[in-house]
Amino acid sequence: MRIANRAIRLLTNPSAEWRSIAVQPTSTAEIMRYVLVLAAIPPLAAFIGYSIVGGTLGLLIPPLRMPIGWGLSRAIAGYALWIGGVYVTAMVIEVLAPRFQGRASFQDALKLAAYAPTAAWLAGIVMVLPELGILMLLGGVYSAYQLAVGLPIVARCPPDETPWFTAAILLCSVIVAAAALEVAFGF
DSSP states (O other), rough: HHHHHHHHHHHHEEEEEEEEHHHHHOOHHHHHHHHHHHHHHHHHHHHHIIIIIOOOOOOTTBBBBOOHHHHHHHHHHHHHHHHHHHHHHHHHHHHHHGGTTOOHHHHHHHHHHHHHHHHHHHHHHGGGGGGGGGHHHHHHHHHHHHHHIIIIIIIIOOOOTTTHHHHHHHHHHHHHHHHHHHHHHHO
């Protein structure tokens, strides 16, 4: 239940929750438990949506479904990429923090990398209906906002550096995600 409570607080009052996260001693195992649960939502929902429900190209065409085996392998790869992405993002935050006048230990960076994508992961539930998948972008935008709110609190960067630090992290994350997708799926 602690995972659900943290997710709700991050969505409804990110500033207060980031202040709590910043001072709370949290083990890597606790952080990763959160990641393991929430990062499973988008790939599981996409598996259900694309392999079981199916996507339509129009009202008169029956739903198209991805073969179960391929859908399952994509879901597993997607889940692994989310988890790996958290670690890579944490390393990026730790390395970049001093360049933006911040201070972040790996543990602080891991907190930011693990808790900031909460909205995107929860928005991933829309993938159960593939036609609504575009709505996951809203979760991604809110996750970027959550990161921007958390950076000055957890990484202690000055507010005037926060937009640049946020942009740098997001750019690095997009590059890593594109590389990971290329490796995993050949896109």
